[in-house]
Amino acid sequence: MSAGNNLVTINIDGKETQVPAGMNIIEAAALMGKEIPHYCYHPKLTVAGNCRMCLIEMGMVMKDRQTGEILLNENGKPKIGWAPKPAIGCGTNAAAGMYIKTDSPLVKDCQKGVMEFLLINHPLDCPICDQAGECSLQEFATEYGRGYSRFVEQKNVKPKRVQLGPRVTLDDERCILCSRCVRFCQEIVKDDVLGFTDRGSYSTLMCYPDKQLDNNYSLNTVDICPVGALTSTDFRFKMRVWFLKKTNSICTESSVGVNTVVGSREGKVYRITPRRNDAVNDTWMPDSGRELYKEVEREDRLIRYGWGEDAISFKEACLRFKEMLRGGRTAYVASSLMSVEEQFLFKKVVDNYGGPVYGVYHQRKGDGLLISTDARPNLRGALVTGLLKKLPDQDLSELLTRIHSEDVDNLVVYHEDVMQLGLSEEDLRKVRIIFIGTHENETSKIASLLLPLLTVFEKAGSFINQQFRLQKFHPAVPEPKGIRADIDLLHEVLTDKESDGVHIEVLWKEMHEQIPQFKEVNSFKGIPDEGILIENSAFKHLQFCEGKGLHFNPANR
Numbered sequence: 001m002s003a004g005n006n007l008v009t010i011n012i013d014g015k016e017t018q019v020p021a022g023m024n025i026i027e028a029a030a031l032m033g034k035e036i037p038h039y040c041y042h043p044k045l046t047v048a049g050n051c052r053m054c055l056i057e058m059g060m061v062m063k064d065r066q067t068g069e070i071l072l073n074e075n076g077k078p079k080i081g082w083a084p085k086p087a088i089g090c091g092t093n094a095a096a097g098m099y100i101k102t103d104s105p106l107v108k109d110c111q112k113g114v115m116e117f118l119l120i121n122h123p124l125d126c127p128i129c130d131q132a133g134e135c136s137l138q139e140f141a142t143e144y145g146r147g148y149s150r151f152v153e154q155k156n157v158k159p160k161r162v163q164l165g166p167r168v169t170l171d172d173e174r175c176i177l178c179s180r181c182v183r184f185c186q187e188i189v190k191d192d193v194l195g196f197t198d199r200g201s202y203s204t205l206m207c208y209p210d211k212q213l214d215n216n217y218s219l220n221t222v223d224i225c226p227v228g229a230l231t232s233t234d235f236r237f238k239m240r241v242w243f244l245k246k247t248n249s250i251c252t253e254s255s256v257g258v259n260t261v262v263g264s265r266e267g268k269v270y271r272i273t274p275r276r277n278d279a280v281n282d283t284w285m286p287d288s289g290r291e292l293y294k295e296v297e298r299e300d301r302l303i304r305y306g307w308g309e310d311a312i313s314f315k316e317a318c319l320r321f322k323e324m325l326r327g328g329r330t331a332y333v334a335s336s337l338m339s340v341e342e343q344f345l346f347k348k349v350v351d352n353y354g355g356p357v358y359g360v361y362h363q364r365k366g367d368g369l370l371i372s373t374d375a376r377p378n379l380r381g382a383l384v385t386g387l388l389k390k391l392p393d394q395d396l397s398e399l400l401t402r403i404h405s406e407d408v409d410n411l412v413v414y415h416e417d418v419m420q421l422g423l424s425e426e427d428l429r430k431v432r433i434i435f436i437g438t439h440e441n442e443t444s445k446i447a448s449l450l451l452p453l454l455t456v457f458e459k460a461g462s463f464i465n466q467q468f469r470l471q472k473f474h475p476a477v478p479e480p481k482g483i484r485a486d487i488d489l490l491h492e493v494l495t496d497k498e499s500d501g502v503h504i505e506v507l508w509k510e511m512h513e514q515i516p517q518f519k520e521v522n523s524f525k526g527i528p529d530e531g532i533l534i535e536n537s538a539f540k541h542l543q544f545c546e547g548k549g550l551h552f553n554p555a556n557r
């Protein structure tokens, strides 16, 4: 049941607290900083109540049936009518006058009993289990378990290494039958492919005949599996999770701006997992977005300044860039993959050297969930910073006309492959191309100057998502040797002095002063982890292709 707005007073372990009426007791206790161990409960799924790990004692203040008056005991305190059996915290909703015990001897006994049952057939896989280090079964066994096993019989043997789909591997022996994965597929993705067969301790999770877990959200089942039964085929056996450094980031897959955590070790990214943000992506993310870390080490990564086979230093490249900008008429192709900070600086470059700016509206079929029709993370940023004055077209026909009228000497292309956007090699041979980007493409191959950029995993910055929510990301791994931050590159092009680059906070001070939409944000540090909605009335009239924010939480819909 979703929690209402009216507050009720309940008593948890002797302390009174106010919680929203209807909130379940796991969440209510968490508000007080108390953990009620649980497996099957997940805040974004319906309550199944099958693991019994969250047992609590529940009572209500006793009242006289005739008068309705509260009955008092000999100390003058209200008499509590305790339920004769423990109740499940996930299925008990807060009501006025409710009394809860989460750590009574009975509750502790129940927890020990449940743990013992769960571990009876559980394999001793911890040393080689990918979940070790973030496994609720491990953690609760230590905290709430008996500490030793009384089971002397043979353990059940179940299938191990079952491919449920292209990205998810199941170890059935580790499954505690919590049904989170089943409910996720039914309730969130509406792709009902998982179920249990057989009964009791022989129950086994599997895909329905002729079906597989292959939807683009399948890896969320791995995230929410409380044990190591479901593992990511990509991440499996690659790295122990306790070695991973966690860095908050934003997915660049679309304008939804899914909040993520990048797991890295010693300069290498190993996985991307979703970060909870109830206003954006709840606790989910698409599988396709998790693949994006592979772009860091992709073979076609641009990792040197220069052109063709020739390499020059960063300083030389900046000098050459400036000379080219000064020596001819320039047109610019901006990108909605740029961060807000890059867009702000790129606009300054354009203002400084002059010339028209074009953008491209990359649209594709959204999925109605976390992949929007707008295939870029920061179109709003280009509008807010003033880099683009209007919603861009889906091609570059205006630019093409300009090139045909021999009105352009230099074409600065940021990230885009303009050959995919209506310009031919013959058109491009008429201008000098300065390509600024992370990876090679057909346009970069014929560029007169290549200026490599950092990926989102190597730099700090911010994007403005489809809700006009400003969200920030941080560097998870160092930049490739010799490659400077994107904002340093643009800053260098703007200055004639010796420069060591620019600090992101310096940019934010300027943006705060110059951009009305950022009047509430005066520093990069000041952008909250969950992002902040910015004023967007100036853009209300624009016809964006994907409508308003998408998220799953039924309570928020």
Ligand code: SF4
Residues within 6 Å of the ligand: 122, 123, 124, 125, 126, 127, 129, 130, 131, 132, 133, 135, 136, 137, 138, 174, 227, 228, 229
């Ligand atoms: S699921 Fe947890 S308890 Fe089981 S083997 Fe893996 S880490 Fe150990």
Ligand code: SF4
Residues within 6 Å of the ligand: 174, 175, 176, 177, 178, 179, 180, 181, 182, 205, 221, 224, 225, 226, 227, 229, 230
């Ligand atoms: S595979 Fe994991 S999420 Fe699915 S039922 Fe088993 S323990 Fe629960």
Ligand code: FES
Residues within 6 Å of the ligand: 037, 038, 039, 040, 041, 048, 049, 050, 051, 052, 053, 054, 055, 088, 089, 090, 091
């Ligand atoms: S969490 Fe309450 S029964 Fe599983």
